[in-house]
Structures are given as structure tokens and as C-alpha cells.
Amino acid sequence: MAKIKYIEHNGKEHIVEVQNGLTVMEGAVQNDIPGIDADCGGSMSCATCHVYVKEDWYNKLPKKEMGEDDMLDQAYEPNSKSRLSCQIMVSDDLDGLTVHMPEKQV
Amino acid sequence: MIKTDVVIIGAGPTGLFCAHQLGIIGLKCEIVDNLDKIGGQCIELYPDKPIYDIPAVPKCTGEELTNNLIEQIKPFKFNFHLNDRVQELTNENDNWIVKTTSGKKFLTPNVVIAGGVGSFEPRKFPTKSAEKFDGTSVLYSIKDKTIFKDKSVVIFGGGDSALDWAIELSNTSKVSLIHRRDEFRGVPASVKKIKELSEKNIIKLFTKYSIKDVKGNGSLEEVEIKSEDGESKILKADYVLGFFGLIMQLGPIAEWGLNLDKKVIPVNTENFETNKKGIFAIGDICTYPGKLKLILSGFHEGALAARGCFKYARPNEKYRFEFTTASSTIKDRLGVK
Numbered sequence: 325m326a327k328i329k330y331i332e333h334n335g336k337e338h339i340v341e342v343q344n345g346l347t348v349m350e351g352a353v354q355n356d357i358p359g360i361d362a363d364c365g366g367s368m369s370c371a372t373c374h375v376y377v378k379e380d381w382y383n384k385l386p387k388k389e390m391g392e393d394d395m396l397d398q399a400y401e402p403n404s405k406s407r408l409s410c411q412i413m414v415s416d417d418l419d420g421l422t423v424h425m426p427e428k429q430v
Numbered sequence: 431m432i433k434t435d436v437v438i439i440g441a442g443p444t445g446l447f448c449a450h451q452l453g454i455i456g457l458k459c460e461i462v463d464n465l466d467k468i469g470g471q472c473i474e475l476y477p478d479k480p481i482y483d484i485p486a487v488p489k490c491t492g493e494e495l496t497n498n499l500i501e502q503i504k505p506f507k508f509n510f511h512l513n514d515r516v517q518e519l520t521n522e523n524d525n526w527i528v529k530t531t532s533g534k535k536f537l538t539p540n541v542v543i544a545g546g547v548g549s550f551e552p553r554k555f556p557t558k559s560a561e562k563f564d565g566t567s568v569l570y571s572i573k574d575k576t577i578f579k580d581k582s583v584v585i586f587g588g589g590d591s592a593l594d595w596a597i598e599l600s601n602t603s604k605v606s607l608i609h610r611r612d613e614f615r616g617v618p619a620s621v622k623k624i625k626e627l628s629e630k631n632i633i634k635l636f637t638k639y640s641i642k643d644v645k646g647n648g649s650l651e652e653v654e655i656k657s658e659d660g661e662s663k664i665l666k667a668d669y670v671l672g673f674f675g676l677i678m679q680l681g682p683i684a685e686w687g688l689n690l691d692k693k694v695i696p697v698n699t700e701n702f703e704t705n706k707k708g709i710f711a712i713g714d715i716c717t718y719p720g721k722l723k724l725i726l727s728g729f730h731e732g733a734l735a736a737r738g739c740f741k742y743a744r745p746n747e748k749y750r751f752e753f754t755t756a757s758s759t760i761k762d763r764l765g766v767k
Contacts, residue, residue: 363547364475364547369476370475371675393613393615397609397675398553398675398676401556401640404611404658427556430677430678430679
């Protein structure tokens with residue numbers, strides 16, 4: 325279980341507890357947090373669960389697997405701290421993680 | 431005006447199997463899809479990825495699944511209207527008039543929306559200023575490459591479209607290629623070619639840059655690019671091209687007066703009809719308690735929606751359930767003995 329903070333582009337914060345084994349994307353969708361669309365449902369085939377992760381946490385997360393950066397090329401305003409939240413698996417180690425949502429996903 | 435029993439919106443697996451079921455029960459349909467090919471997400475997003483949960487098919491790719499479905503509906507000779515999008519639905523008596531972007535018109539008692547998560551559209555530049563030039567000098571696809579001759583063309587993107595066009599246009603135009611990172615997702619041969627052209631100074635390559643602004647009085651003059659640490663550069667540009675892949679947009683479906691739950695359409699599970707009589711929704715775009723976004727669920731939904739269509743297409747006939755193994759009528763429709 326990890327407490328994850330989702331920050332909308334307008335600054336609104338949502339803190340929820342997400343079960344281990346779910347993804348950060350699922351944590352948002354299951355808790356009706358706006359700002360993450362996840363059109364493809366987590367198969368890494370779209371880029372609509374894009375989040376930014378600040379440097380300290382970005383470096384602590386498991387590295388991106390093949391294909392994630394290719395999808396991020398197709399996201400809205402990606403930068404070097406961008407991740408697809410469907411590819412971040414929640415574990416106890418992620419307790420306190422903060423992710424920032426882009427202005428929009430599509 | 432094309433008269434038909436059913437218009438299916440979306441040529442993905444769900445739409446294709448629904449067409450099959452319509453053919454089996456003796457109805458005609460016309461299939462419209464915004465993409466230039468048949469197959470929907472299966473072909474656009476994961477043609478080579480294996481799928482493991484199609485009943486009785488242990489493993490197949492999106493492309494194989496699509497080809498098999500096309501084969502399966504061949505006997506019915508249904509028409510496909512590709513590269514076209516349904517724009518407008520208007521009700522007239524007991525029929526729907528369906529209008530597409532290209533100007534086609536259909537008259538039908540039934541519309542089946544099998545539109546996935548909406549239609550695929552190119553992702554556009556985030557910069558507001560780019561909208562002003564959209565379609566004239568800011569482009570997301572190329573119809574006529576001769577317009578770029580001897581012009582300055584700034585291309586954004588790191589996939590095959592961006593690389594292929596950068597290589598092609600570098601023969602006759604001054605090309606700059608901008609990508610947000612050092613790695614490209616295009617095929618290795620194209621990446622190699624781009625690097626060669628960049629070393630020879632034929633293409634100006636800027637990696638780790640993205641668009642900041644486009645400027646011009648009346649016509650486009652320059653584009654400003656920025657690096658993540660805030661450094662910016664100005665490039666002369668007659669045309670700016672963006673190749674960031676496709677995104678799915680609900681598009682005009684949102685304007686047809688259908689009940690919507692976020693981006694999906696609630697239906698009943700008896701025949702997958704929406705809140706509008708004669709408009710059905712199946713596959714990823716529909717929702718109901720227990721909905722699973724699986725291809726197999728789409729097949730089931732299509733089979734039931736087809737029976738729902740029968741009621742409106744043949745109001746004076748009673749639908750009779752038959753098996754393909756036993757019915758001579760069905761075998762005739764399939765052209766088998």
C-alpha cells in the first residue's frame with residue numbers, strides 16, 4: 325500500500341492510498357481523479373495517462389521499459405521527467421510518491 | 431443517398447463481426463471508418479502484438495485477427511467507406527440520415543456505433559499560435575509534397591513519418607528535424623540516414639528541443655524551439671510539420687444527443703441500443719454494469735445488436751434464430767453448400 329499524491333494541472337491535490345500491484349494509472353481511475361484518461365486501458369498503446377514526476381522521485385522509480393519513451397513521444401507536452409502512469413507499479417517503496425498531471429491528455 | 435439496413439461506424443474487430451452477424455441474418459450494411467484501412471485499434475495500435483484471449487485462437491496478432499474477420503465477411507460483399515467519418519445523424523420518421531465528412535449520405539433504420547475510443551486524429555502542437563496556421567502552413571499530414579519545393583520546412587517528431595518525410599523532403603527543401611530526445615523510434619535504417627544527412631549538413635537536426643511558438647504576419651515566417659533548460663532558438667520556416675502519432679477523439683459522436691458517461695455510451699444489455707431508438711453501441715465505446723473491454727465481449731455485443739437491428743429493418747417479419755451448421759438459408763447467404 326502506498327499513499328500517492330496526484331496534482332492536477334490547476335494545482336488541485338488528491339491523496340489516495342493505492343494497493344500494491346495496481347498501477348499509478350489505476351489508482352487515479354479507480355478513485356475518479358481527473359486528469360488521467362487512460363484510453364487504452366493500460367496496454368501502453370496510447371499516451372493518455374501521462375504524468376510528470378519530479379527529479380527526486382523520478383530517479384527512485386523503476387526505469388522505463390522498452391516502448392514507453394516511444395509512446396511518450398506521442399504524449400501532450402512530454403519532457404525528460406515524463407512517465408506513463410500505467411507503467412508505474414505501486415509497491416510499499418512508492419509511499420509518498422507525487423505525480424503531476426499535464427494540462428491535458430489529448 | 432445510399433439505402434441500407436444498418437450503417438456501422440468503425441471497422442475494428444467489433445464492427446466487422448457485427449457485420450458478419452448482420453450478413454448471417456440477412457441484413458445489409460455499410461461500414462464507415464475514419465482510418466484508411468480496416469482493423470481499427472488492432473491494426474493502428476498493435477498490428478504485430480500477439481493477442482491471447484480470442485476464444486479458440488490461442489494466439490494471433492492484431493493483423494491476423496483483422497485479416498480473418500475480413501475473410502469471414504467476404505461472402506456478404508459489404509461496402510467499406512474508409513478515410514471517411516460520420517459527421518451527422520438526423521432522424522427522419524423511422525430512419526436515420528447519416529452524413530459523412532466526404533459528403534456521402536445514407537438512409538437507414540439502424541446505426542451501430544463500434545467506434546472504439548473514438549476516431550483517430552493526429553496529435554497537434556500544444557502551442558496556441560499554431561492553430562492560426564493549421565491546414566495552411568502548419569500541417570500534420572502531407573497530401574502534395576510539391577508545395578515544399580525550395581521552402582524551409584521544420585519537421586517535429588521521432589517516428590517513421592517524421593524521419594521518412596525529413597529524408598524525402600531534404601532532396602528539394604531546406605529541412606530541419608526537431609525531436610524531444612536523442613533516441614528515435616523510427617526504423618534503424620532511417621535513423622542512420624538522418625544522422626548521415628545531418629553530418630553532411632543537408633538536414634539540420636535538433637534533439638532535446640520542442641516547439642515553443644510559431645510566428646508570422648499573415649503567412650508563417652519562423653518557429654521558435656526550446657530546450658528543457660529554457661534555451662531557445664529561432665528557425666526560419668515556410669512550413670511546420672508535426673508527426674506525433676494519432677490520438678483518439680470522441681469527435682462528432684458527442685453531438686448526437688446520446689447519453690454519455692465520460693467518453694462511453696451507456697446501453698442496455700438486451701440488444702445494446704442506446705437512449706436513441708435505432709442507434710446501438712458495441713465494443714469499447716459502450717458501457718453497462720460488468721462491461722469488459724475485451725474483443726470477445728465486442729463480438730457478443732455485435733451479435734445481439736444485429737438482432738436488435740433486425741426488428742427495425744424488417745418490422746413486418748419475425749426474427750427466427752438459426753444455426754450456421756444447420757440452416758440452408760444461412761448457407762446460401764454464405765455461398766456454401
